[in-house]
Amino acid sequence: MNQVAIPLIVFLVETVNFIGGLGLLSHQVFRETFSGKIYWRLISEQIYQVGYRSLPLILITSGSIGMVMSLQFGLGLEKFGGKLYVPKLVAATFLREMGPMFTSLMLAARVGAGIASEIGSMVVTQQIDAIRALGTSPIKKIVIPRVIACLVVLPILATLSNIVGNFGGLIVGATELNLDPNFYYLKIMATASLEDYLSGFGKTFFFANFISLPACYFGLNVQNGAKEVGIATTKAVVVSSIMILIGDFFLSKVFWMIAKWV
Amino acid sequence: MIEVIEFKKSFGTKQVHRGVTFEVKKGECLGLIGGSGTGKSVILRSLIGLEKPDSGKILIDKVDITKMNERELLEIRKKVAYAFQNGALFDSMTVFENLAYPLREHFHLSEKEIKGRVHDQLADFGLEGNEHVYPGNLSGGMQKRVGLVRAMMMSPQVILYDEPTAGLDPFNTKKIQDLILRLKSRGVTSILVTHDMPTANAVCDKMAMLSHGRIEAQGNMSELNQDGRGAIAKFISGEEF
Numbered sequence: 252m253n254q255v256a257i258p259l260i261v262f263l264v265e266t267v268n269f270i271g272g273l274g275l276l277s278h279q280v281f282r283e284t285f286s287g288k289i290y291w292r293l294i295s296e297q298i299y300q301v302g303y304r305s306l307p308l309i310l311i312t313s314g315s316i317g318m319v320m321s322l323q324f325g326l327g328l329e330k331f332g333g334k335l336y337v338p339k340l341v342a343a344t345f346l347r348e349m350g351p352m353f354t355s356l357m358l359a360a361r362v363g364a365g366i367a368s369e370i371g372s373m374v375v376t377q378q379i380d381a382i383r384a385l386g387t388s389p390i391k392k393i394v395i396p397r398v399i400a401c402l403v404v405l406p407i408l409a410t411l412s413n414i415v416g417n418f419g420g421l422i423v424g425a426t427e428l429n430l431d432p433n434f435y436y437l438k439i440m441a442t443a444s445l446e447d448y449l450s451g452f453g454k455t456f457f458f459a460n461f462i463s464l465p466a467c468y469f470g471l472n473v474q475n476g477a478k479e480v481g482i483a484t485t486k487a488v489v490v491s492s493i494m495i496l497i498g499d500f501f502l503s504k505v506f507w508m509i510a511k512w513v
Numbered sequence: 514m515i516e517v518i519e520f521k522k523s524f525g526t527k528q529v530h531r532g533v534t535f536e537v538k539k540g541e542c543l544g545l546i547g548g549s550g551t552g553k554s555v556i557l558r559s560l561i562g563l564e565k566p567d568s569g570k571i572l573i574d575k576v577d578i579t580k581m582n583e584r585e586l587l588e589i590r591k592k593v594a595y596a597f598q599n600g601a602l603f604d605s606m607t608v609f610e611n612l613a614y615p616l617r618e619h620f621h622l623s624e625k626e627i628k629g630r631v632h633d634q635l636a637d638f639g640l641e642g643n644e645h646v647y648p649g650n651l652s653g654g655m656q657k658r659v660g661l662v663r664a665m666m667m668s669p670q671v672i673l674y675d676e677p678t679a680g681l682d683p684f685n686t687k688k689i690q691d692l693i694l695r696l697k698s699r700g701v702t703s704i705l706v707t708h709d710m711p712t713a714n715a716v717c718d719k720m721a722m723l724s725h726g727r728i729e730a731q732g733n734m735s736e737l738n739q740d741g742r743g744a745i746a747k748f749i750s751g752e753e754f
Contacts, residue, residue: 376599376601377598377599378603378604380558380563380595380601381595381597381601381602383583383590384563384594384595384597384664385590385614385618385663386590386591386615386618386667387618388583388587
């Protein structure tokens with residue numbers, strides 16, 4: 252009994268701690284973003300780190316996913332004579348779901364892990380204490396630049412991912428499914444709507460917070476040396492990914508309701 | 514200048530401080546000694562608000578800092594500096610950038626003025642030529658010295674030293690002692706947490722020994738040196754007390 256109960260209680264306590272801690276951190280970030288000095292140089296450095304350096308990863312994965320989707324849809328629909336619907340399916344799925352979600356998951360893995368381990372190491376080597384001891388705020392110097400960078404970069408990366416993913420689909424459509432590239436392109440343009448794009452684009456602002464805030468939270472809460480840095484890094488990636496995947500469902504529903512209402 | 518009154522602090526079920534009380538007057542240097550794990554560094558960290566006591570008061574210039582929030586503490590941290598045991602230098606910044614950090618944050622100085630001040634301090638403490646070196650490429654002793662210089666860049670009224678000579682060779686120990694003495698001669702109040710008794714003897718005006726969660730003994734150096742059977746004498750000679 253105890254073997255089940257104790258880990259369950261520990262898990263529940265940790266979850267409540269995490270939710271409370273994340274709430275407090277979000278409140279501090281919000282409050283300090285709109286008061287006092289803004290470190291533009293640190294924000295631009297983080298935009299470079301988070302955005303530019305993630306670009307190859309995002310472009311390669313998006314291109315590959317677009318190609319795979321096109322191939323799978325094509326082979327599946329060919330049996331029913333529905334190959335011509337591949338451009339529409341790939342475009343709509345990419346714009347609404349795959350582009351923003353895969354970009355976010357990739358960023359959670361690359362950037363979330365990086366943020367948690369970097370901040371965790373700074374805690375272990377007392378650099379976060381030093382920031383405080385020198386009369387400055389680690390929220391302003393460390394957390395806010397990373398949160399803003401993710402908020403700026405993720406929508407841009409998701410948009411690029413949409414373009415590259417559809418381009419990957421077009422290449423496979425032309426080479427493997429014998430679809431005319433011009434037809435494929437025109438079909439995308441004719442069927443993909445602004446609503447599809449905005450529904451995916453809107454989610455990225457939430458996903459940016461799901462990546463940066465848990466990563467900063469776990470990094471700042473490292474206490475006992477190098478081993479905990481590794482644990483914090485793993486937790487950051489796992490929690491961010493879960494938040495993105497679960498959040499995606501609810502956000503899809505919300506955006507669908509908004510679209511219906513508008 | 515600094516008063517610690519009935520300071521109590523626990524970690525989990527372990528009560529580390531059971532009512533620590535001491536006072537440091539302006540310009541004085543207090544040596545805080547005691548065995549490992551007696552909570553000396555916790556007191557030091559609490560004096561700058563990095564830790565909060567469970568109860569008790571910490572008065573700096575008669576103002577209790579234990580009730581202050583993080584924003585109010587920023588002002589205290591401009592006049593009370595903390596020299597970390599390992600320097601705690603920002604590893605993504607060069608020595609120059611580390612020293613320029615407090616100046617850029619708290620003073621409206623031109624880049625030329627910042628450069629001038631940093632170069633002056635580096636030359637003053639024999640660290641010139643290391644401006645563009647990253648902390649990872651400095652020796653432990655150099656890191657500690659740069660950490661000390663960074664702590665005093667804002668000309669604080671109080672400096673808290675956390676084991677500044679731990680693990681250093683006699684040459685670097687002497688350099689750190691000289692540095693502390695120079696700051697003391699400028700009227701800076703200081704608290705020195707250390708196990709290094711020669712350094713404590715060289716720089717401290719008085720000593721307080723932390724044991725069993727309380728200040729077991731305190732007094733000025735001549736009093737303590739005369740009391741050969743006291744707790745501090747026993748601590749120094751490695752006897753049980």
